Amino acid sequence: MLNKGLPAACLTLFLCLLVIVHNVKADVSYSVLEEMKRGYVIGNIGKDLGLNVNELFARKARIDAEGNRKRFCNINVGTGDLTVAEMMDRENLCREKLSCVLKFELVLENPLELHKITLHIQDINDNLPVFPKDIIKLEIRESADKGARFRMIEAHDADIGQNAVQNYMLERNDYFILAVSPNNDGGKNLELVLDKELDRERQQELTLILTASDGGIPPRSGSVQIHVTVLDANDNAPVFTEEVYRATLPENSPIGTLVIKVSATDLDEGINGEVTYEFSRASSLAKTAFTLDSNTGDITVSGPIDFEEESIYEMRVEGKDGFGLSTGTKVIIELTDVNDNTPEIFLKSLNSHIPENAPPGTEIGIINVQDRDSESNGEVHCVIGSNMPFKLVPSIKNIIPL
Template structure:
């Protein structure tokens, strides 16, 4: 601990009041004694600036030193007290300056705010006076008269003010007294005054002790020995040509550069007139920086000189002749600033992880730029690259705020290397750079995206439950859980059936599985919605439509609609005897519940009463005569017809077609017996049937004649008869088939006319009109084929339209 007297306490009180007066303007000033230990409380900066403790902590209060000085002070965020961080030595910091002031800045963030802090370092008497030489050597001629004065170099004390050298004391002796005076700049001049003449014959040398005492409490002192050699008379001291020598020197001058040359003359002759030079009072820094040639008086650069370290050097140079007479002069060397300091970039604050939804103008960092040079050499321009969504905004003094200038998107660019370049305005300019690495933090701002707008899936009917149908995939460019996608089926139903009972989906892979077996004939296609949802907070989702088509298998055998199966009704067709070859006499009509080639039907006669009389169209099922009917042909003709589909393996069905060759119902024995048993009611029906047949026959003959006339060829009787299918013969499961199988073409190709009943009341025969004479094409629609049209190209109308 250092003792502090009343004057020092008063001075601290005055400085404290001075600091309080300045605190009103936003700046504060404090005073502290040098050499105080770490943790010593200088003052409470929070109270002086009206800041509470919570605000200091929340705004990240800190102390920044100007330039490259060490951080000698800290702020206690818990109490707001300004404390000593490093022991401060006033002599090291300010050297011989009377006032030692350190400047700091209190930096507050959010918003950025600066307060200047001025810290006055008060001197403590911790240094004793030191004489420049261990022994002061004087050579005095014995001819020196009483009152002769001999100048000596005073002691140097690094302390200032009252703690500097205040008094000198000379050891009591018979010949000399000490004279102390002060010059214009306050420096003390020491002179050894001859009080009693010297007698070299009695005493050739005299040794004295000179003591320098400072004004500290307690005082410190330093002594030097004065060695006086008594010589013969030397009555002229050297005289310098100038009282003050001045020189200006660039700070980057190399070692050996000539600064200036001092010169002194002595009017004495011989050794008494030879002058030598030496530094009498010089600081340690100046002594390291310069050297003096003792013979020529040239002062040269001896070491590195830095304008930022010391800009002005004051040196006392003493000129002494050969017998001890001397004089001194002042040398002032001023250094000029050179742009030799590269700007320094300090990252004071940085938020290195920026959320991608940060708004433009968000502050993410504070940059401080410093250059120790002066004026334009120390003016710094700080910029960053133009291809990044950031910019530097000048804030306060040499502070910049790093802010965003546009929207960030992690999926486009996830990180940035921002190079900050600081360039001073010197000539030539100097620059430095610093790279800042920023990471764009992910925000759940992207919903999952399917690779297609819609999907089509196919599955063959009669599949096994659990079989895989299809797989959907969605991607999410977000990071981690924000980009993890789960899949689900949108709740709903298909024709009243819940989607969950038809399909299921793997939530992790998107694989769609069949829950049950499908039947093409019941369900041909349907659509479901698949939802893809990420695991963000809140989660985002998207959906896609998957169209599922059930493919047909050949699992339905052909079903014959006409003639009706035996046991329900016995269908009999009447064939006129006059029918010629290739005439249509009947038609087998069948449908297949399958689709595509599985429903392509072919017709074959397996067995016939007369194998050479009738033939059947392979694809149309039309039964035609192969030759003209003769008298020898039997009246009853039975044909067993097989209908086979085109599936693999093919499925088939058979039916029996009953034909009667007769021109008159009366010729049929069965009908005669029937008429006798049925009575008058059946007779009426038969009469109506005969009239209908007659009218039909006459109409048919007229059509034949018209055709013969149109083609100008020999008339030929053509009888086209086909079966009319009453709705009672249509099976229920084929009634609503839409666009598949063979049913639609069957219904659209035939009109129904009259029905006749035989005497057995179990068989029907009828006369109908055929709308198509062609075969069944590949598209499953019965169409008219020109090659089978017996009317030739002259007749442009369908035969079914002729009455």
């Protein structure tokens, strides 16, 4: 310990003497693989410096770390070996530096002597390539052109050189290939390239596996899942469930009666798949008699329907999606007759003056009987009162001689 009472001149002389005896000798350099176990012999520093074991012991040889938190090396004074004192992880010590160097000093006493030791930590392939995400999510519209490119994120490997990431491989699939090219900072540009056009109606989602591998022996690898959601494009027209819709309806059905429902489906999503309906061809009479709901496809009675006026209605209905793709179908509505008409009698001719001696069978008049209904509803049976000297004789259709 320095004496505080010494003159300034004496203090200066003491410091000078201390510097003079701090003698730095030749440097030595070694290399060692990272993660070697404690006690592993790096080299024999005694032989390399020309020091025998007796001298090492007598001069209290020791290793001092130079700015390192841990003393990763020891010297065995009995053998002169420089050994691993603490397992060294290159990635923890030097991060991503290409060169990982630790510096120490071999300290000898009596006389005081220092030797600088440089220790190069060599990388081993002890890390896997790792992608920043477990899943990469992409949304790609099905209308994307063949050759479209989608940038991918690189994998990272904490190792360096050949032990870092060297190759990428995309799992075989029907739609994408992988394009890899070098970039300016020494890494690689990764792009998914669309090799076959997507079809959302055929496959809405895809799962791809991208694998990165390093150049170690044996190589190590890491993978990431790419989840592709195929977005819809309006590439499908509506399709009706029937080419021709047929319905039978009694005449005089009340307004609001559901006649038939047309339905078309569109494989697209959202507004591209929303179908609306309208008459594309219908007579004015049909448009008066029937209404088509544009959203549901329901055709209902909206006006009077009379079998005797029109017995069959043929209409064309168009189904259209949100962006104008459309298709058509035919609707045929047949009315069935209801007995809603009374027979009508028309006197076509009549001989009002008949001689009393007219022979039986003499025709005296013609009566026309009509019923607007059809089939059995339109069949008419005519009778004449009893105790009359006349009878009805059917003639041509609906005309009865009297």
